[in-house]
Structure formats: C-alpha cells, structure tokens
Amino acid sequence: MKISCLTAQDPAVHTMFRPFALKMEERRIPSIVINVFKCYYTQIMQGAQGKTSDADISPLLEGEVPAYADLEAYSDAGREALSHTIVIKLNGGLGTSMGLERAKSLIPVKDGHTFLDIIVRQAKVLRKKYKSPLPLTFMNSFKTHRDTMLKVEGLDNGDTGIPLAFVQHMYPKIMEADLSPADWPANPELEWNPPGHGDVYTALVTSGLLAKLLKRGYRYAFISNSDNLGAVMDSRLLGYIAQERLPFLMEVARRTHLDRKGGHLAKLNDSNRLMLREQAQCPESELESFADIEKYRYFNTNSLWVDLEVLEQVFVENLMMPLDLILNPKTLDPRDPDSPPVLQVETAMGSAISAFENARAVLVPRTRFAPVKTTQDLLLVMSDCYLRTKLETIEQNPARTTPMPAIALDQKFYKKIDMFQERFPKGAPSLINCERLEVHGDVRFGKNVRINGVTRVINRSRKQVRVPDGAALEGEVLYA
Structure with missing residues (x-):
C-alpha cells in the first residue's frame, strides 16, 4: 500500500x-x-x-x-x-x-x-x-x-x-x-x-x-x-x-x-x-x-x-x-x-x-532488452548471439532464429568476474548454433571455440583443463 x-x-x-x-x-x-x-x-x-x-x-x-x-x-x-x-x-x-x-x-x-x-x-x-x-x-x-x-x-x-x-x-x-x-x-x-x-x-x-x-x-x-x-x-x-x-x-x-x-x-x-x-x-x-x-x-x-x-x-x-x-x-x-x-x-x-x-x-x-545480471548473461552477450549495431546498441543476431541458448556455468569457477575472465581469456566461444551449454569443473576456453547443439563440458579432475583454439564442441565432452 x-x-x-x-x-x-x-x-x-x-x-x-x-x-x-x-x-x-x-x-x-x-x-x-x-x-x-x-x-x-x-x-x-x-x-x-x-x-x-x-x-x-x-x-x-x-x-x-x-x-x-x-x-x-x-x-x-x-x-x-x-x-x-x-x-x-x-x-x-x-x-x-x-x-x-x-x-x-x-x-x-x-x-x-x-x-x-x-x-x-x-x-x-x-x-x-x-x-x-x-x-x-x-x-x-x-x-x-x-x-x-x-x-x-x-x-x-x-x-x-x-x-x-x-x-x-x-x-x-x-x-x-x-x-x-x-x-x-x-x-x-x-x-x-x-x-x-x-x-x-x-x-x-x-x-x-x-x-x-x-x-x-x-x-x-x-x-x-x-x-x-x-x-x-x-x-x-x-x-x-x-x-x-x-x-x-x-x-x-x-x-x-x-x-x-x-x-x-x-x-x-x-x-x-x-x-x-x-x-x-x-x-x-x-x-x-x-x-x-x-x-x-x-x-x-x-x-x-x-x-x-x-x-x-x-x-x-x-x-x-x-x-x-x-x-x-x-x-x-x-x-x-x-x-x-x-x-x-x-x-x-x-x-x-x-x-x-x-x-x-x-x-x-x-x-x-539485453541485460547482464550474471556471468552467464555476460557470456551470452559477449558471444556472436549478439551484435553491436551502427547505433551502438547490442541486439540479437538476426542469424539466430531460435530462442537464445541456455547457459549453465559451474558457479564454483565462473561466478566471479575475475574467475570468468581468466577462463575466457580470448573472448566468448561462438554460440550461434548452440542450444544449451553446460560447463562442469574448471575449464579454460581457447580462441575461436565453437559450441554446437546441446553441449556438456565436464572436467572431473582437480586440475584446470584447456579447450584448444578452434575446437568445435557438441554433445558430452569429458575430461577425466
């Protein structure tokens, strides 16, 4: 009232x-x-x-x-x-x-x-x-x-x-x-x-x-x-x-x-x-x-x-x-x-x-409407799912004709911005053809990585693993 x-x-x-x-x-x-x-x-x-x-x-x-x-x-x-x-x-x-x-x-x-x-x-x-x-x-x-x-x-x-x-x-x-x-x-x-x-x-x-x-x-x-x-x-x-x-x-x-x-x-x-x-x-x-x-x-x-x-x-x-x-x-x-x-x-x-x-x-x-509240939002906006326009707005890429991909990053390793930036040092991977991305464990992404379809990247080891430059990932990608 x-x-x-x-x-x-x-x-x-x-x-x-x-x-x-x-x-x-x-x-x-x-x-x-x-x-x-x-x-x-x-x-x-x-x-x-x-x-x-x-x-x-x-x-x-x-x-x-x-x-x-x-x-x-x-x-x-x-x-x-x-x-x-x-x-x-x-x-x-x-x-x-x-x-x-x-x-x-x-x-x-x-x-x-x-x-x-x-x-x-x-x-x-x-x-x-x-x-x-x-x-x-x-x-x-x-x-x-x-x-x-x-x-x-x-x-x-x-x-x-x-x-x-x-x-x-x-x-x-x-x-x-x-x-x-x-x-x-x-x-x-x-x-x-x-x-x-x-x-x-x-x-x-x-x-x-x-x-x-x-x-x-x-x-x-x-x-x-x-x-x-x-x-x-x-x-x-x-x-x-x-x-x-x-x-x-x-x-x-x-x-x-x-x-x-x-x-x-x-x-x-x-x-x-x-x-x-x-x-x-x-x-x-x-x-x-x-x-x-x-x-x-x-x-x-x-x-x-x-x-x-x-x-x-x-x-x-x-x-x-x-x-x-x-x-x-x-x-x-x-x-x-x-x-x-x-x-x-x-x-x-x-x-x-x-x-x-x-x-x-x-x-x-x-x-x-392109807000950023979490590092998961940030990854999406950084990716090729969004483009900078001539008016300096950030808009959805017209090449993306389906709903935006769902992103779930392991909060133990990606919640804080410094941790996030350390694991995406070369920028976001391509998500234009991604439906869902899950990352479990400590994973560092290289340059020009492409994520397709539904992808689960899983690192079960205690050490950080690296996705190499130019890699194309789809399905379950397991690092033991």
Missing part, C-alpha cells in the same frame, strides 16, 4: 525513528529523504511486509498492451520532442553478484568495450543522427560515482547546462530483531544500503536537476538501466508519450520461462490503474502463480518514459513519489552469513506506474 508522508505521525513511531533521523542528518541527507524513509519505517512498524496478493490485482489480457510495431506513426512527433528530452541511465549497481565491489558498468561486455564505453558511444551517435544535444546523465550510487565520472571524462552535455550525473541517496539498514538502526563499527559503511532505483524520482528533486530541467524546457525523460544495452532512445516511443500526452510509459516484454522471476505488470482491482509487482512483493504462498507466464504475460524491462511536468505534480501532491515498499531481508555484512539479520528498505522505479493516471505500457521487441 502506498502512503503519503503525512500519515507518518504516530508518536511511538516518532520515538523509534529518532535515532534514524539523527543518523541520516549526520550524513547530511536531505530532509525530504528522511521523511520518505520515515514513511516506509512507519509501514514496517505497523507490520507491513510490502506484499501484494493475487486477490488485489488482475492480469493484463492479450491485446491490452499496444505493440511497438504498431507505433511507427508516432515517429515524427518523437523527432520533434527530442530537443525537450533527456536520457537518464541508472548506474548505481555494483557487480556484487559477479564478485565486484565497483560499478558493474565498468565490466568489458562487447568487443572489449565496457557498458559505459558503449553508452557514451550511443550518446554521440544519437546526437549526430538526430542533430540534437540529447543530454545524458547518470544516476550513480555513493559506491559507483567516482569510478564512473573518471571513466566518462571527456564527455559533456555541451551548452545545455545539464550535469553528467547526480547521486542517489542512502538508507540506514534496520536491525530485524528490534527495528533499531544497524550498528557495525568494524565497517560503518555496511550500516547503509542503496534504496533501489525507485530513488531516482527523489534524487531528481533533491539534486535540483528536476527543477533545472523544467526551467530549461525539458519535458520528457527516458530512464533505463546501464546494464541493458538494448535500451536506447527511440523516436516512436517518445512520439507516443508526447502525442498522446501520457504521463508515464513502461516498456514491457512478453514473459518467457527465463523471465518468470521478473517483476510483472497487472491492474489494481480497486483503481484499475496499472501496477508493477516484484517477486519480493509476492506472498510466498502465491509464488507459483507469480511465475505463471501465461497468467501474468508481461514483465517490466525497467525502461521508462516520464513526463517531467506531471512527475513534479505527483511529487508535490504526495510530498514524495508514492512507491510500493520492498522489504529486503539481508545479513548486515552481505559477505558474512553469520552477521546480524537486517531489513533493507528499497523501492522499484517501475512501481510509480500506479501513481500516474492514464499511465501506459508498450510491448517492445527483445532487441530492446
């Missing part, structure tokens, strides 16, 4: 929250952010778990979401709106799932180029193509800002006056035992967590960027993840939101078996507005229903288009962007399972869809 800051007035909550407020004030966190966090803390004190039941929502039916292919007529309107549009890349993520402690966008992903390299190239190509300044700005986290800004040195937004970056906020972790602020003197930075990409709206306000954009005539923002290189400015989608005067547009894709855990789109029964439900918001007893890709057909690609004027109105009316609470149970030190249990307050950017009257979704092709 979304609430306004005005509801968080309970005296007991005020007493319990006071240490959090002081802790955040010491870090000079803006009062708006403190009040937003207090709203979510109030919900937790009242027993909220941030869950949305099947009983509260209805699935979207086939045909209720317009298809990208049917929006070509909006392209001219989009080109006209380009001079009033900004691109925002969410760049707060660390590659923790791949063993990194720095910005994931610094990982080499295609032809030796990092995510950031390709994003910067995209910006330059699109500015030239559309003859528009098209400002680009990154929302960094407190852990990714420095590395990112050093990497993009040399890029600027010309005479637009729009900064290259703004920084998302921090929330204190909450001790699960007594709902007090987390305390970890050995490493005080672990007492804080990023608040999720839903913080983009608050950070736009507190950084002054939203006010600056509106003052300079910017009306629309295209917001997407830095690890999704298929998400690029598109004139027909921009034209659709501009010509139809939509306040909010979410790009969705048809769910497949691989997407069953991703946040899905539905309708709220009480208001008939669109809503986004993440897996963490689903009651455990309904996880099977959540994963039903025929029932809930559409998942959020986390690429959004927003009318900035309406965004400001919604924020002012609610004293915040009303987003669903996501309560994420963790250990205080994520690398130490024996450290105390904590709760992390997070929000998802896409849940804002239910805060806007007449918000829409659009069904986009998979070419606009």
Whole structure:
C-alpha cells in the first residue's frame, strides 16, 4: 500500500525513528529523504511486509498492451520532442553478484568495450543522427560515482547546462530483531544500503536537476538501466508519450520461462490503474502463480518514459513519489552469513506506474532488452548471439532464429568476474548454433571455440583443463 508522508505521525513511531533521523542528518541527507524513509519505517512498524496478493490485482489480457510495431506513426512527433528530452541511465549497481565491489558498468561486455564505453558511444551517435544535444546523465550510487565520472571524462552535455550525473541517496539498514538502526563499527559503511532505483524520482528533486530541467524546457525523460544495452532512445516511443500526452510509459516484454522471476505488470482491482509487482512483493504462498507466464504475460524491462511536468505534480501532491515498499531481508555484512539479520528498505522505479493516471505500457521487441545480471548473461552477450549495431546498441543476431541458448556455468569457477575472465581469456566461444551449454569443473576456453547443439563440458579432475583454439564442441565432452 502506498502512503503519503503525512500519515507518518504516530508518536511511538516518532520515538523509534529518532535515532534514524539523527543518523541520516549526520550524513547530511536531505530532509525530504528522511521523511520518505520515515514513511516506509512507519509501514514496517505497523507490520507491513510490502506484499501484494493475487486477490488485489488482475492480469493484463492479450491485446491490452499496444505493440511497438504498431507505433511507427508516432515517429515524427518523437523527432520533434527530442530537443525537450533527456536520457537518464541508472548506474548505481555494483557487480556484487559477479564478485565486484565497483560499478558493474565498468565490466568489458562487447568487443572489449565496457557498458559505459558503449553508452557514451550511443550518446554521440544519437546526437549526430538526430542533430540534437540529447543530454545524458547518470544516476550513480555513493559506491559507483567516482569510478564512473573518471571513466566518462571527456564527455559533456555541451551548452545545455545539464550535469553528467547526480547521486542517489542512502538508507540506514534496520536491525530485524528490534527495528533499531544497524550498528557495525568494524565497517560503518555496511550500516547503509542503496534504496533501489525507485530513488531516482527523489534524487531528481533533491539534486535540483528536476527543477533545472523544467526551467530549461525539458519535458520528457527516458530512464533505463546501464546494464541493458538494448535500451536506447527511440523516436516512436517518445512520439507516443508526447502525442498522446501520457504521463508515464513502461516498456514491457512478453514473459518467457527465463523471465518468470521478473517483476510483472497487472491492474489494481480497486483503481484499475496499472501496477508493477516484484517477486519480493509476492506472498510466498502465491509464488507459483507469480511465475505463471501465461497468467501474468508481461514483465517490466525497467525502461521508462516520464513526463517531467506531471512527475513534479505527483511529487508535490504526495510530498514524495508514492512507491510500493520492498522489504529486503539481508545479513548486515552481505559477505558474512553469520552477521546480524537486517531489513533493507528499497523501492522499484517501475512501481510509480500506479501513481500516474492514464499511465501506459508498450510491448517492445527483445532487441530492446539485453541485460547482464550474471556471468552467464555476460557470456551470452559477449558471444556472436549478439551484435553491436551502427547505433551502438547490442541486439540479437538476426542469424539466430531460435530462442537464445541456455547457459549453465559451474558457479564454483565462473561466478566471479575475475574467475570468468581468466577462463575466457580470448573472448566468448561462438554460440550461434548452440542450444544449451553446460560447463562442469574448471575449464579454460581457447580462441575461436565453437559450441554446437546441446553441449556438456565436464572436467572431473582437480586440475584446470584447456579447450584448444578452434575446437568445435557438441554433445558430452569429458575430461577425466
């Protein structure tokens, strides 16, 4: 349930929250952010778990979401709106799932180029193509800002006056035992967590960027993840939101078996507005229903288009962007399972869809969705199953006419990025003719290796084995 800051007035909550407020004030966190966090803390004190039941929502039916292919007529309107549009890349993520402690966008992903390299190239190509300044700005986290800004040195937004970056906020972790602020003197930075990409709206306000954009005539923002290189400015989608005067547009894709855990789109029964439900918001007893890709057909690609004027109105009316609470149970030190249990307050950017009257979704092709969350995703995008286009997007290779291959790498040897890179030193093998690749044990791949059909590479020895340059593998390949 979304609430306004005005509801968080309970005296007991005020007493319990006071240490959090002081802790955040010491870090000079803006009062708006403190009040937003207090709203979510109030919900937790009242027993909220941030869950949305099947009983509260209805699935979207086939045909209720317009298809990208049917929006070509909006392209001219989009080109006209380009001079009033900004691109925002969410760049707060660390590659923790791949063993990194720095910005994931610094990982080499295609032809030796990092995510950031390709994003910067995209910006330059699109500015030239559309003859528009098209400002680009990154929302960094407190852990990714420095590395990112050093990497993009040399890029600027010309005479637009729009900064290259703004920084998302921090929330204190909450001790699960007594709902007090987390305390970890050995490493005080672990007492804080990023608040999720839903913080983009608050950070736009507190950084002054939203006010600056509106003052300079910017009306629309295209917001997407830095690890999704298929998400690029598109004139027909921009034209659709501009010509139809939509306040909010979410790009969705048809769910497949691989997407069953991703946040899905539905309708709220009480208001008939669109809503986004993440897996963490689903009651455990309904996880099977959540994963039903025929029932809930559409998942959020986390690429959004927003009318900035309406965004400001919604924020002012609610004293915040009303987003669903996501309560994420963790250990205080994520690398130490024996450290105390904590709760992390997070929000998802896409849940804002239910805060806007007449918000829409659009069904986009998979070419606009090429995310990298694990080293298995990385291997696929590095391979010839994906190509770099002239617009510097990463798109599925048209020569691949069947679903993308399933990849299962031995997590003992490939989960972390340094281990992965050591075992693919010459780049990814060819996967264009592969249906499934499994790698069991410690295997190092040579140059120009080709994987065909269903292939299982198994090393049963304790020593690393090497697949020779130019090898073609298919079926079961056993190293004893």
